[in-house]
Amino acid sequence: MLYLDNAATTPIRREVLEAMTPYLTQVYGNPSSHHTVGERAAAALDDARRRVARVLGMRAGAVVFTSGGTEANNLAVKGIALAAMAHRGSRHVVTSPIEHESVLASAEYLHRLHGFEITHVPVDGLGRVDPDAVAGALREDTALVSLGYANNEIGTVQDVPAIADVCRAHVVPLHVDAVQAAGWLTLSAADLAYDAISIAGHKIGAPKGTGVLAVRGRVPLEPLIHGGGQQRERRSGTEDVAGAVGFAVALELAEAERAEASQRVTPIRDAFIAHVLADIPAARLTGDPVNRLPGTASFTFEGTSGEAVLLELERRGVVSSSGSACAAGSDEPSHVLVALGIDPDVARTSVRFTFPRSLAGSLEPVADALRASVEAVRTGA
The missing domain is CATH 3.40.640.10 (Type I PLP-dependent aspartate aminotransferase-like (Major domain))
Incomplete structure (x- = not known):
C-alpha cells in the first residue's frame, strides 16, 4: 500500500x-x-x-x-x-x-x-x-x-x-x-x-x-x-x-532536510501533474501551479465522485484523500474549492495527493492507477 x-x-x-x-x-x-x-x-x-x-x-x-x-x-x-x-x-x-x-x-x-x-x-x-x-x-x-x-x-x-x-x-x-x-x-x-x-x-x-x-x-x-x-x-x-x-x-x-527534500520532490510532483492532466479527460489541477507546496497535487475530475475514486485507488494500492481530514465524512463540498469559484458539484470530485519528504523515483504508477480509477467510476465498471 x-x-x-x-x-x-x-x-x-x-x-x-x-x-x-x-x-x-x-x-x-x-x-x-x-x-x-x-x-x-x-x-x-x-x-x-x-x-x-x-x-x-x-x-x-x-x-x-x-x-x-x-x-x-x-x-x-x-x-x-x-x-x-x-x-x-x-x-x-x-x-x-x-x-x-x-x-x-x-x-x-x-x-x-x-x-x-x-x-x-x-x-x-x-x-x-x-x-x-x-x-x-x-x-x-x-x-x-x-x-x-x-x-x-x-x-x-x-x-x-x-x-x-x-x-x-x-x-x-x-x-x-x-x-x-x-x-x-x-x-x-x-x-x-x-x-x-x-x-x-x-x-x-x-x-x-x-x-x-x-x-x-x-x-x-x-x-x-x-x-x-x-x-x-x-x-x-x-x-x-x-x-x-x-x-x-x-x-x-x-528543517535540516527541508531544502533538499523540496528540491527533490518538486520535479517528481510536476511530472505527476503533467501525466495526470495529459492522460485523464476533464482532469483539472486546483491551486497555484507554481507557488504550491512541493508535496501537494490536487485535482478535480468532473463526472465522478471523489470518494468513489478514492475507493478505486485504494483497491489499486494507493491511499490518498479528497481534502482536509478534519472535514472527512461531510457531504458538503470543500469550502476551499467553492471559494476558488469551483462549482460545488465539481468540488465534490476532488482528490488530493500529498507526498512524503522522503519521496524518490517516478509516480507514473500512481498516475496510471488514478486514470484506471477515474475510468472505472465514470463507466461504472
Missing part, C-alpha cells in the same frame, strides 16, 4: 521516538515540581523550547507547547483578538475563506460571543490572497490578521512577507497557520515577519497531540486554558515533556 495522504498525518520518526522514550519511562517528573526529578523534566522542557525557538528565529519565551495545530490556531486567533479587545476595544479580525476550520470556527466564535466583525478577504481562482486586499480590509479596530501560509487542500503558498509588510505598516499583528508549510518552506521569523505562527507535530514526524504556537513578546495573548499558570500563564496545565522533546527533534530534522 502506497500512502499519499501525508497532509493528514505522518508516521513518528524513529529519531523522535528514541528521543522521547527516556521522558516516558525514566525522567517522568512533573516539570513544575521543585525536586530533582521534576527539575530534570523542567530542564528537558526548557531545552526543547530553546530548540524550537532556534528553528523559528524567535526567543525561547515566545514558544507555547500545545496539543496540536487546532489548539495553536484557537489560541492564536482567540487569544490575540481577546487581548486586543481587552486592551484597546478592538473587535475586528481579517482572515480568508480558505482557512483551516480551526481558524474559521475561532473567528466565528469571536463574532458570535464577543461581537467581533470578521472580514474574509477574497482569493482568486488559484487560492491566492492579494496583499492589497488585506490592506483594504484593515481598520483602526482590527485586532488580528490570520492567514494560512500554505493551504492544506490545494497547496497554494501565500506571499507572507508582502502580507506582513502590510500588517506591520498598519501595526496589526499577523498570525500565520504554518501547519502544512513546516518541513517544506522556511519558518524563519526574519524571512516571514509574522507575529505568531502555528505548527502541528504530527505533520513532521512527531506524535499526534503535539504542537506549538510561537508569539512575539510584544503581542498580548489572552489564555484560553486557566489553572496553574504554566508556560508563562499562556497555557495552564502540566506540560507533556516527552511530546515537547519529540516535537523539537522532529522540527529540527524537518
Whole structure:
C-alpha cells in the first residue's frame, strides 16, 4: 500500500521516538515540581523550547507547547483578538475563506460571543490572497490578521512577507497557520515577519497531540486554558515533556532536510501533474501551479465522485484523500474549492495527493492507477 495522504498525518520518526522514550519511562517528573526529578523534566522542557525557538528565529519565551495545530490556531486567533479587545476595544479580525476550520470556527466564535466583525478577504481562482486586499480590509479596530501560509487542500503558498509588510505598516499583528508549510518552506521569523505562527507535530514526524504556537513578546495573548499558570500563564496545565522533546527533534530534522527534500520532490510532483492532466479527460489541477507546496497535487475530475475514486485507488494500492481530514465524512463540498469559484458539484470530485519528504523515483504508477480509477467510476465498471 502506497500512502499519499501525508497532509493528514505522518508516521513518528524513529529519531523522535528514541528521543522521547527516556521522558516516558525514566525522567517522568512533573516539570513544575521543585525536586530533582521534576527539575530534570523542567530542564528537558526548557531545552526543547530553546530548540524550537532556534528553528523559528524567535526567543525561547515566545514558544507555547500545545496539543496540536487546532489548539495553536484557537489560541492564536482567540487569544490575540481577546487581548486586543481587552486592551484597546478592538473587535475586528481579517482572515480568508480558505482557512483551516480551526481558524474559521475561532473567528466565528469571536463574532458570535464577543461581537467581533470578521472580514474574509477574497482569493482568486488559484487560492491566492492579494496583499492589497488585506490592506483594504484593515481598520483602526482590527485586532488580528490570520492567514494560512500554505493551504492544506490545494497547496497554494501565500506571499507572507508582502502580507506582513502590510500588517506591520498598519501595526496589526499577523498570525500565520504554518501547519502544512513546516518541513517544506522556511519558518524563519526574519524571512516571514509574522507575529505568531502555528505548527502541528504530527505533520513532521512527531506524535499526534503535539504542537506549538510561537508569539512575539510584544503581542498580548489572552489564555484560553486557566489553572496553574504554566508556560508563562499562556497555557495552564502540566506540560507533556516527552511530546515537547519529540516535537523539537522532529522540527529540527524537518528543517535540516527541508531544502533538499523540496528540491527533490518538486520535479517528481510536476511530472505527476503533467501525466495526470495529459492522460485523464476533464482532469483539472486546483491551486497555484507554481507557488504550491512541493508535496501537494490536487485535482478535480468532473463526472465522478471523489470518494468513489478514492475507493478505486485504494483497491489499486494507493491511499490518498479528497481534502482536509478534519472535514472527512461531510457531504458538503470543500469550502476551499467553492471559494476558488469551483462549482460545488465539481468540488465534490476532488482528490488530493500529498507526498512524503522522503519521496524518490517516478509516480507514473500512481498516475496510471488514478486514470484506471477515474475510468472505472465514470463507466461504472
